[in-house]
Amino acid sequence: GEEVAQTPKHLVRGEGQKAKLYCAPIKGHSYVFWYQQVLKNEFKFLISFQNENVFDETGMPKERFSAKCLPNSPCSLEIQATKLEDSAVYFCASGPPGRPHEQYFGPGTRLTVT
């Protein structure tokens, strides 16, 4: 598609439950990035992919967060055993081949952990 699509728009989970978020990048884009925006508008980089390969995972809290980008499927970000501090808006962005710094953002998924 012409836009980055993210589902669901909103997700509510009880503390300790699993949360799974999805991102469909713009058609033809080979880079996918995940960012977390917390309450004070602060953005934090989580992970990036080049096609199905992890490109940079330096921002991922590895013990509970995992992500995948498989061929012919939306990318996913999964949080096992959610905590209250995971409440945030999660943005996915995609970038074209050769110009991964040109990042086009999706509308975000708002995760609320209660």
Added chain:
Amino acid sequence: AQSVAQPEDQVNVAEGNPLTVKCTYSVSGNPYLFWYVQYPNRGLQFLLKYITGDNLVKGSYGFEAEFNKSQTSFHLKKPSALVSDSALYFCAVTWTPGGYNKLIFGAGTRLAVHP
């Protein structure tokens, strides 16, 4: 550590007046600089970027920004503000080599344009 600073939480401007939203950065390599705008409950919309070349870059909706290497700044400007420009503005940077294209964002500046 790599960082972006937006020193103003909020900027207030009268409609029709020029506006400036400030951004300074600190990176270890060559910076790639970006401005994004966020409207309530929406994603980030790209406004403009500096990669290389002319220090003055022009972007969407009449916005422009000037890259100043000596001052490590990339301030966003518009000659005549509109009420519809009211939104949250983010400056972001990645760098080469070593940035791997991940964006580091400033804390955001809320722009309020009054009629």
